Amino acid sequence: MRDFRVQSGADLLQRGDKFFHWQNTRRENGxxxxxxxxxxxxxxxxxxxxxxxxxxxxxxFASQDYLSLSAHPVMRAVAIETIRSHGVHSAGSSALVGNTNLSVELERRIADYLQMEEAILYPTGWAAGYGIIRGLVRSADHIVMDQLSHVCLQEGANAATRNIHQFRHLDVEHCRRKLAGIRASDTENGILVVTEGLFSMDSDTPNIAALQEVCHEYGATLVVDVAHDFGALGDGRGHIGLQAMLGRVDLVMGSFSKTFGSNGGFVACHSRAIKEYLRFYSPSATFSNALSPMQAAVVLKALDIVDSxxxxxxxxxxxxxxxxxxxxxxxxxxxxxxxxxxxxxxxxxxxxxxxxxxxxxxxxxxxxxxxxxxxxxxxxxxxxxxxxxxxxxxxxxxxxxxxxxxxxxxxxxxxxxxxxxxxxx
Ligand SMILES: Cc1ncc(COP(=O)(O)O)c(C=O)c1O
The missing domain is CATH 3.90.1150.10 (Aspartate Aminotransferase, domain 1)
Incomplete structure (x- = not known):
């Protein structure tokens, strides 16, 4: 697929031709x-x-519905009830009037469940991953990321700064060396360290406590994407819970689409100031429609089940x-x-x-x-x-x-x- 990503020529509408030919050859051969x-x-x-x-x-074995909640009778009933009470649409970004009483409640519940102070919702997990980086990091700042980080994190990083440093997958010492190198010449700008709670192609996990410690040592901020372990592993709080790091990670980002039976994502943080900053400077939150009331109600119900x-x-x-x-x-x-x-x-x-x-x-x-x-x-x-x-x-x-x-x-x-x-x- 990589061979067809960069295509040249003045006519943009021909960009798909070579890819489509290759794809069709595969398609026709099953x-x-x-x-x-x-x-x-x-x-x-x-x-x-x-x-x-x-x-x-x-x-x-191709769908992401880890606790089989998407067809759970209670979830279906809640979705239908909410459509009756709230309609089918949120009709605005959460920066304007797109939040509903249900999404406001969901933000609170996510923050409490993860023992964080605040949480902000995004329309998808992808938007949350992209948005947390694009919202926080400016061109003079640095991003130090696990080389296998999800594409939403990579794209957010590419859009935010050219100062991107990748460390070997799960290798905390390599991360430390990258941080030491940056801090040797730059004590002025921010550093965001990016990893995942459970890597989605390899099913492995970093030492989150060790990463958070090196972040503290070098004045960097850690974000952990918990899309695949949140709700599904440990007591429901994923590897952050399993590693006794609840409430101790700088920023936690996640998705509802793997375990909670709905599209949607979130960032949990330690201050109202960061939550508000993200709401107005993550383009994927500010300029994108909020979760529908039905989605928020479904995730709230899923969280009830996850926590029961x-x-x-x-x-x-x-x-x-x-x-x-x-x-x-x-x-x-x-x-x-x-x-x-x-x-x-x-x-x-x-x-x-x-x-x-x-x-x-x-x-x-x-x-x-x-x-x-x-x-x-x-x-x-x-x-x-x-x-x-x-x-x-x-x-x-x-x-x-x-x-x-x-x-x-x-x-x-x-x-x-x-x-x-x-x-x-
Ligand atoms: C690690 C990780 N982060 C973020 C996302 C994006 O989440 P969503 O599909 O809910 O937008 C995914 C899903 O593919 C993922 O695997």
Whole structure:
């Protein structure tokens, strides 16, 4: 995909042509596993369609609904009730009159849940990641970021300053060296250190306490993106809770779209001044419509569940499913990346093998997302299986059996292609 990003020529409307030709070649050969649509929502088993309209039916490990809240009857009922009481739209940015009593309450609840002083909502998690950086950092400031940080953080950084320094993934000492280098010549400007609570392609986690400590040492500010662990891991407070860092991280940014059954994002901080500054200087908050009342009500209800005995049970079910998926993969000779979380990324290696596997999965009855370069390194293609609390043991065993069959068949096909080529040469 990277090959087509930079295209030249005076006619902007021709920019898509080469990409589309390449994409279509893949599509026509059944090797374009993206842009699918579910037909009745993201269930654990679901009907979907590819982007040519071909139907797919199978077990679904491709949706982000970690506690299976999106179809929870109470969440649906709250959404319907709220549409009756508040209508369907917020009709403005939160800087004007777009907030509702529900979004104001949600800001308070998020702040309290994370033991922070304040929180501000954004229309999406992406807008929160982009907005916190673009809102706080100016051109003379510095950003020191984990090299695998999410694209919303990278884009926010690129828009905010040219002083971007990447440190090796999870490497606190490398981060420290970057900070020391900056502070050796610049004590005047700000430094934002950026990381994630759970990395979305690798399912691994930094030492948040150590990062916060080096930030204090060098007068830098830490932001942790908790999109994938918030609500789903530990007691619901993700790795910040697991690492006893509740209320002790400078800035926490997150998304509702993985666990809370709604679009939306937030930043939690320690002062009203920062919250207000972000509201008026994050362009993705100031100049974008606020969460709808229905979305705010759904997230409030999800937070009730996350913070209840039912939430404890759902997280235990999720973790049971994650561990079962990991052990069944291992028993079938398949490897995965990272630590136990709702993200189980199954290693494929070369893009060629991964694409051939991707052609077989829907036919055999499994939805799972292919992740390939440039989203991850070249030669490190993987299927990101995303687990839900609602998956059954049968769903998991079936998914692994399909993955194994697809890999076995794809390897045989690759070998055959290699032999045919060798014979032709
Ligand atoms: C780490 C991380 N941050 C932010 C986002 C953006 O969140 P959303 O999809 O809710 O806009 C994502 C989702 O892809 C993510 O994985």
């Amino acid at each position: 090797l374009w596993p993206f842009s699918r649509s579910t037909q009745a929502g993201p269930g654990t088993v679901c009907d979907a369609a590819d982007d040519r309209g071909n139907p797919i039916h199978g077990v679904n 005995a039912e939430g404890v049970e759902l997280r235990a079910k999720l973790l049971h499913n994650v561990n079962l998926l990991r052990s069944t993969l291992t028993a079938n000779g398949l490897e995965y990346y990272g630590d136990p979380s709702a993200i189980v990324a199954v290693k494929m290696g070369t893009e060629g093998l991964a694409r051939l596997v991707s052609r077989r999965l829907p036919v055999l009855g499994l939805l799972s997302n292919l992740v390939e370069y440039p989203a991850v390194a070249k030669g490190a293609a993987r299927f990101r299986m995303q687990v839900m609390a609602g998956h059954t043991e049968d769903n998991i065993v079936r998914a692994v059996a399909i993955m194994k069959q697809a890999v076995t068949e794809a390897r045989a096909e690759l070998e055959q292609v290699g032999e045919t080529r060798a014979a032709a040469a």
